[in-house]
Amino acid sequence: MTAFSLDPAQTAWCEELRTLARDRLAPLAAEGAPGHVNRPLLAALGELGLLDRLFGSGALDLCLLRESLARGCTEAETALALQGLGAFPVLRSGTPAQRERWLPGVRAGRHVxxxxxxxxxxxxxxxxxxxxxxxxxxxxxxxxxxxxxxxxxxxxxxxxxxxxxxxxxxxxxxxxxxxxxxxxxxxxxxxxxxxxxxxxxxxxxxxxxxxxxxxxxxRGFAVAMDTLNLFRPSVGAFALGMARAALDATVEHTATRTAFGAPLSALQAVSHQVAEMATRTEAARLLVYAAAAAHDAGEPGVPRRAAMAKLYATETAQFVVDTAVQLHGARALRRGHLLEHLYREVRAPRIYEGASEVQRTIIAKELYANREPTA
CATH class of the missing domain: 2.40.110.10 (Butyryl-CoA Dehydrogenase, subunit A, domain 2)
Known part of the structure; x- marks a missing residue:
């Protein structure tokens, strides 16, 4: 395996997760109250062993998990990711007593x-x-x-x-x-x-x-950065999952929706926008996977790679979802439509765990710090 491709087992696992999220977790998410912890959804994530994967996998597996869940149910992805973000410092820096007291409950979805x-x-x-x-x-x-x-x-x-x-x-x-x-x-x-x-x-x-x-x-700053260096590429994976969901919906819509006597996809102005959505999404995927693989391999430059992955993937997801809404028209603005949901979800990742401007600063600082002065 390289940083740029997945083996058949990983590909099958991603598809299994996407289907699981859509068919089993999305109904539980729909029953939850917006703005509140959905404990039945967390319990289901624990029962399925997905919360346990937060603590036994590397950065690439975490990215695949978040991306796949996001394609099928963003609420399930977010519930899982927040468990990891809050509990990862306990796993990495906690005492044996702290880990014994809290982590089994986190893995089972009992402790938030x-x-x-x-x-x-x-x-x-x-x-x-x-x-x-x-x-x-x-x-x-x-x-x-x-x-x-x-x-x-x-x-x-x-x-x-x-x-x-x-x-x-x-x-x-x-x-x-x-x-x-x-x-x-x-x-x-x-x-x-x-x-x-x-x-x-x-x-x-x-x-x-x-x-x-x-x-x-x-030592708190080191604890925070240890966590964020792992989770920043996976924020990009969350955004990537939303972009892929929006792209899937747009390809289907433009292939079947007719206007002026032909499918929307027959209009060059439309098909070129879809091509741009797909190209940016693929570029984001490669950056996210490469950053995660570098983290798992212990390579240098992980903060810069993580920043690039989060920056590009979240900005790309915003573009892709916004373009998808435009190509779907008014139906995408109706409450309950997939794209209406994604439109609300996609904005926040450009801010949390380091806004896009912060990611650019991280990237630039490392570039200048590592430059080789000319004679």
Whole structure:
């Protein structure tokens, strides 16, 4: 296998996942309340062993899993990905006791995880975190806010990043595992364009101890980047799955919808747009797979490759879905239509886990840092 092709077993697995998402998971997703954690859907993901794949697979398998689920049911993909994002720091940096307490429930879909990094004044600039972790009797007291946190306020535990060393920017951030029932922690749901749950968290002197540490004092930024370097290419895979779903629908629609006495596909203006959608989608696929393969192989330049994959795939998905809506016409704007759903879903990935502008900055910084000066 190379970074640019899949073997027959992987291809068959992707098709199986897509069918499973469409036939079994999509009905459960339809029964959920928008903006709330769909626990029956999570339980089904656990029962099918898909949540377990989050922790036993590499970046490429994670990308294939997210892409395939997204083609059949975006809600199932998002529920699975948020579990991974919130729990991966526990797997990688947690103590044996933390892993034993929380990960079996995450794998089974009983415990809901959340990744609490962003704040009202610190989204893309993670080094500017202001949630204060003040020393207190051998532990710390967390005081401040988190915002735009997926699965909040309904998660069972949060991976929380707080400032333990003032003025040290990224070098002064520590990660903690904070159960949702900890005294002083409250949350508020936010009504967002995307249908999955997002909320704000308020910390009023929330007590944490050394037993709650993830990765050690002042190691939180490394914990966050370890997680994001894995999940950024897979955000691109999520976007890729949506692009492929929109492309599939558009090929079918333009081949069967007639106008001016012929299928829409007979119009060069239409067929060329579909060709552009397909070409950009394939280019995004190659970038995503290559970034994931580089991560799994331990190759250098993973942050740049992950940034390229997320940037290009999410921007491409926005273009593909928007073009699909245009070619479908008014029917695509009707509530409940696949493309209406994708149109709402596709916008957020260009912002979360590092906005497109941040990804461009990461790419440019590495290019300039590694340049070879001319004599």
């Amino acid at each position: 995880a959340a990744f609490a990094l962003s704040e009202p004044g610190a989204g893309s600039d993670a080094g500017a975190l202001a949630l204060d972790a003040a020393p207190d009797s051998g532990g710390w007291r967390l005081t401040g806010e988190k915002c735009w946190i997926s699965n909040a306020p309904e998660a069972d535990f949060y991976t929380v990043f707080a400032r333990t060393t003032p003025g040290a920017r990224a070098r002064g951030v520590t990660a903690f595992l904070v159960p949702a029932d900890r005294a002083g922690l409250t949350g508020t749901a936010l009504d967002m364009l995307s249908p999955h749950p997002i909320g704000a968290l308020a910390f009023d002197g929330v007590r944490v101890t050394p037993d709650d540490l993830l990765g050690g004092p002042d």
